[in-house]
Amino acid sequence: MVTTRIYMKDKALPHNHRSSLSVGIIGGGIAGSTIALRLAELGINVEIFEEGISLVNGPPICHLHAGGNLYREISDEQCITLLQQSIDSLKVFPHTVNVRPTVIAVPKPDKGDPVNLIPRLSKLQSFYRQSVEQDPTNQVIGHPDGYFKLYEQNDLERLSQQSMPTHPESFDDWMIPVAKNLDLNQFKYPLALVQEYGWSVFRLAATANLALDKLPTCQIHTQSKVTHVSQQTDLGWQIEYQQYDSGCQDYVTHRLEVDYLINACGFQTGLIDDMARQQRSRLVEFKAAYVTQWPDNQGCWPEVIFHGERGTPDGMAQLTPYPDGYFQLHGMTEDITLFKQGLAKSTATSAQPKLADGFIRKIKSGWDNQEIHTRSERAIRHMSRFVPNYKTAVVGGKPLFGAQQIPGDDVTLRAADVSFAGKRYARTEIVKASSALSAANSIVEQLHAEGLFQAQVDGMNIAQAFPVTRSLSVKDIEAYAISLAHQRGYPEALAKTLSYDLKK
Structure with missing residues (x-):
């Protein structure tokens, strides 16, 4: 049986750089998690919803496309975009x-x-x-x-x-x-x-889980399925979701409101588009x-x-x-x-x-x-x-x-990140994981353009934009990644670091 509890989510304790803006992100894959990191590091209040028990568990990521040379059929412009996105992602x-x-x-x-x-x-x-x-x-x-x-x-x-x-x-x-x-x-x-x-999906997952857990501006809702979204006039969105409650061993329905909604549902992005009444090919x-x-x-x-x-x-x-x-x-x-x-x-x-x-x-x-x-x-x-x-x-x-x-309808497309529709609504559309950071940056620009976030970020370099994420040690990331590999039923070798100093 599903019971219903309706409430407004309490805000986490404020800190020196906290914004009053709240953003809901539906989907905890590489796109949703990267966007959550970008916004939460800026002090924006983030609520991220993921059906699984941990973040970043989706299509097989194994390659950092620093030039897109796997795909001879794509344009030079897409290759250059993938190279730039890969450089930023590596940083x-x-x-x-x-x-x-x-x-x-x-x-x-x-x-x-x-x-x-x-x-x-x-x-x-x-x-x-x-x-x-x-x-x-x-x-x-x-x-x-x-x-x-x-x-x-x-x-x-x-x-x-x-x-x-x-x-x-x-x-x-x-x-x-x-x-x-x-x-x-x-x-x-x-x-x-x-x-x-190469790129390790398990170490990406470990980084996202560890960093977001450290950020007081982010609330992670795992084992949570969004069942409905509705726009509350022009001022925000209400999200209804069911979350597993281990205490009563049942799913409990919750509702909360956010100022801005990001649809990062991967292959299920269309489900939220349909709820939000936003058509997309x-x-x-x-x-x-x-x-x-x-x-x-x-x-x-x-x-x-x-x-x-x-x-x-x-x-x-x-x-x-x-x-x-x-x-x-x-x-x-x-x-x-x-x-x-x-x-x-x-x-x-x-x-x-x-x-x-x-x-x-x-x-x-x-x-x-x-x-x-x-x-x-x-x-x-x-x-x-x-x-x-x-x-x-x-x-x-x-x-x-x-x-x-x-x-769109081009099966060879590889460089894509985010699109905006309606009011206070964005959908991520990444094809390659290296495009997730580009999507996050575009959303920050959109929040500025809509007057929802006024903090100055122009000229901020990568190290300044992700201090918590970049503070994680390789030892902690690898250990957590290995535990995720075990949890997901894969050999721990897929989570281990493979690194050599390559000279000319």
């Missing part, structure tokens, strides 16, 4: 990144030509160099001169004869396991090594990545991207390394990462695309063990086409999975 979340480069390889059967990638890489390198010249603190992915390096087949044949380094210190060191394990005759040349790092796509362990692995691997045509049997393959011989695999085919009928579109009567019931069951209740093994083994076979020895890898755990929203 806010320095302990969440796995420091290792990414290799881009084009198989011979693929229609693409790796030479066509070089102008974009040069453009990104130039942008990064200018960014560092303007602000030296932007040098967060190595020296601009080393943003990328190209390798011809004879370079890799030479490297394949060298001993495997235990601690990579140069680009060539990172390429040695690649050179030793790839069938070098299968690829077009050159291969490109790029300074795009969007796509939702269900995806999964697979956790594998490669006992025969030797050396420290970079991430490796094998380009391919999306949705075909030759779809892109992605090999993402973690400590202890664990690798996360993507295969952009309908039998691996993508799913038949896994893409849904909003309608004229609802802003919420309707995924098939089977996908919702996976999100809410988990996967059938047989399907975990079937799809993981397909991912292993797909990877072994390019890395023959990978056939000895085994299933390492359940998939990382979720549904991803894409605003």
Whole structure:
């Protein structure tokens, strides 16, 4: 039975920089949590609602898109946007990144030509160099001169004869396991090594949970499902939600009012749009990545991207390394990462695309063990086409999975952050996690524009904007991340820090 309690939420104790503004954020994923951090650090009163038992638990985040080089189909402008967003994100979340480069390889059967990638890489390198010249603190992915390096087949044949380094210190060191394990005759040349790092969803989650818990301006409502929102004239919103009460072992209905509402519900953003009577065209796509362990692995691997045509049997393959011989695999085919009928579109009567019931069951209740093994083994076979020895890898755990929203109708869109509709209402629409900070900054600007928040933030650098978030130690973040991995049923290797000092 659900009982109802109606009340106005008591404000937390004031502090020196507290604003009278209150903001409700529905959704505690990477977007909602980053926005909550940004606003709460400014002294704005934040109420964040999350259905799960902890924050940041959604689609598989594994890659910091510092240039978007995984996606050759997107525009140069999107790549530059992703690079800038990644630089800013690294400055806010320095302990969440796995420091290792990414290799881009084009198989011979693929229609693409790796030479066509070089102008974009040069453009990104130039942008990064200018960014560092303007602000030296932007040098967060190595020296601009080393943003990328190209390798011809004879370079890799030479490297394949060298001993495997235990601690990579140069680009060539990172390429040695690649050179030793790839069938070098299968690829077009050159291969490109790029300074795009990995990103740990578990350490992001740990950072958000730890920092928001320290901020007196933020109230976290986990195990809370928002059931209704309504605008109270032009002055704010009422949020009705059900929260699990362990005392009575039942869900209790609450209501509270906020001055501004942010819809950060990820793939369920359309549900709140419908409640708020805000129509929006969007796509939702269900995806999964697979956790594998490669006992025969030797050396420290970079991430490796094998380009391919999306949705075909030759779809892109992605090999993402973690400590202890664990690798996360993507295969952009309908039998691996993508799913038949896994893409849904909003309608004229609802802003919420309707995924098939089977996908919702996976999100809410988990996967059938047989399907975990079937799809993981397909991912292993797909990877072994390019890395023959990978056939000895085994299933390492359940998939990382979720549904991803894409605003509009372009399934290739990657750089998006936030949109505003109606009065005192914003919706986040990030496709990549690195866009979350951009969304947060845009919301701060909007609050200024609407006259709701007057504190001066122009010229405030990242360190000044996130003092509590940046004060967390790598030790505390990693320990909390490992506990989250255990809680969520994943190997702790996915939460551990992977970091090497990379020289030119």
